[in-house]
Amino acid sequence: DGGITQSPKYLFRKEGQNVTLSCEQNLNHDAMYWYRQDPGQGLRLIYYSQIVNDFQKGDIAEGYSVSREKKESFPLTVTSAQKNPTAFYLCASRAQGGYTFGSGTRLTVV
Amino acid sequence: EDQVTQSPEALRLQEGESSSLNCSYTVSGLRGLFWYRQDPGKGPEFLFTLYSAGEEKEKERLKATLTKKESFLHITAPKPEDSATYLCAVLGYTGSSNTGKLIFGQGTTLQVKP
Numbered sequence: 001d002g003g004i005t006q007s008p009k010y011l012f013r014k015e016g017q018n019v020t021l022s023c024e025q026n027l028n029h030d031a032m033y034w035y036r037q038d039p040g041q042g043l044r045l046i047y048y049s050q051i052v053n054d055f056q057k058g059d060i061a062e063g064y065s066v067s068r069e070k071k072e073s074f075p076l077t078v079t080s081a082q083k084n085p086t087a088f089y090l091c092a093s094r095a096q097g098g099y100t101f102g103s104g105t106r107l108t109v110v
Numbered sequence: 111e112d113q114v115t116q117s118p119e120a121l122r123l124q125e126g127e128s129s130s131l132n133c134s135y136t137v138s139g140l141r142g143l144f145w146y147r148q149d150p151g152k153g154p155e156f157l158f159t160l161y162s163a164g165e166e167k168e169k170e171r172l173k174a175t176l177t178k179k180e181s182f183l184h185i186t187a188p189k190p191e192d193s194a195t196y197l198c199a200v201l202g203y204t205g206s207s208n209t210g211k212l213i214f215g216q217g218t219t220l221q222v223k224p
Contacts, residue, residue, distance in 0.1 A: 004153075006153075033210070033211075035214075041216055042114065042197075042213075042216045043154075043197070043212070043214040044214075045212075048210070090153055094210045099144070099156070099210075101153035101154045101155075102153050103152055103153045104151070104153050106151070
């Protein structure tokens, strides 16, 4: 079955540490997105990529970085510059008119 | 600026008690309004896309409707398994049209008690 796979499901980060969240899709979608979800708030866009080797900042890109070396993969790195990284992170991809989400990664700072 | 507001934030229903969730939006030209269901600790699951005022879509106990300013998600005779957070999002022509960026509301958390 086609879909989006996010890993790991749970991730713990120490202060000052960089961590990378994985997002892989086998839907052959060109566009991919990273959203952050906090309790009581709507999903907020971190980064997006509409084509391989190209990506753009979203609304809350500070402290995050991405790469898009392959169509299938869009990893997100949470750097030590992100002061409040504890959240639920969702990856999505888009085809004509439709968006598919992964199952999410919950990141906690310890 | 595109904006989406959902109400109520939380809703408790008895099994079989029908109700509606509201999604009010402000967007410079609507390309699509999306409804998703999200279970705790999981990613959003697609329910409906609506494109123009007057459009309606149904799926089991759910029915989504759209006007020029808001959308409703009607839940008829809900069951406990309908308990989840329901998210509304819009895609507009201005700004987000080339990015595919969805603007989300904060969601309505529905609890259906047996």
